[in-house]
Amino acid sequence: IHAYAFQNCLFEKIDIPDSVTTMSARAFYNCTKLSEVGYPAGWTTVLNYYTNNTTSYNDGNSYYTSPFEGCTALKKLRVAEGVTMIPKHAFRKATGLEEVVLPSTLNAIEYGAFYGCTALQKISFSSENNVQIISQSAFEGCNLQDTVDLSAVCVISNYAFAGNQDLKGIICLFDQCVADTAFSDMKNGIYRVCKAFQVCSLFTCHLNSPILFL
Numbered sequence: 001i002h003a004y005a006f007q008n009c010l011f012e013k014i015d016i017p018d019s020v021t022t023m024s025a026r027a028f029y030n031c032t033k034l035s036e037v038g039y040p041a042g043w044t045t046v047l048n049y050y051t052n053n054t055t056s057y058n059d060g061n062s063y064y065t066s067p068f069e070g071c072t073a074l075k076k077l078r079v080a081e082g083v084t085m086i087p088k089h090a091f092r093k094a095t096g097l098e099e100v101v102l103p104s105t106l107n108a109i110e111y112g113a114f115y116g117c118t119a120l121q122k123i124s125f126s127s128e129n130n131v132q133i134i135s136q137s138a139f140e141g142c143n144l145q146d147t148v149d150l151s152a153v154c155v156i157s158n159y160a161f162a163g164n165q166d167l168k169g170i171i172c173l174f175d176q177c178v179a180d181t182a183f184s185d186m187k188n189g190i191y192r193v194c195k196a197f198q199v200c201s202l203f204t205c206h207l208n209s210p211i212l213f214l
Contacts, residue, residue, distance in 0.1 A: 001027045016040040023067040030070035041082045046089040072096040104128040116141045
């Protein structure tokens with residue numbers, strides 16, 4: 001699905017076929033009434049909307065963003081069973097998104113998948129959570145509120161949850177690989193763990209430097 005393919009359309013719901021593997025950034029740009037998306041199980045790639053390729057993200061030009069940029073009515077995303085990964089930049093800066101429900105089949109959340117979703121307060125993992133990898137900046141700059149149980153996740157990468165200052169707590173285990181900046185806050189260039197933690201059960205033997213709970 002190419003960039004701007006459905007720009008400014010007024011439909012409220014769309015079911016994207018599972019055969020769709022690639023969508024360009026801004027494919028559904030400014031579809032302000034779109035509130036429900038049928039997530040395609042085969043989706044693996046988001047293309048740069050300027051060059052229509054997968055070259056490195058250039059934040060200065062913002063050529064990489066979500067296919068759903070400007071879809072301000074899209075408040076809740078339910079990812080269907082059978083989906084195994086959420087591709088990089090999939091919902092980057094989808095600023096209306098408030099809740100994400102993830103399936104038991106999900107294995108990986110890729111780079112920047114929900115980066116800058118400033119209204120995103122809740123992520124719900126399946127009770128049979130099989131997520132193995134949460135990649136760099138996957139939930140950076142969101143507004144998560146609750147305690148997040150990450151005990152089933154094997155790898156949590158740099159800045160995966162950075163900047164979520166109202167996050168109440170996290171639950172991890174000893175045998176996980178957690179980057180030392182996974183939960184950092186970059187204010188004034190200083191790494192700080194999310195300051196509002198009320199429940200702290202983070203243990204890991206793979207940290208490169210100590211974590212300070214503020």
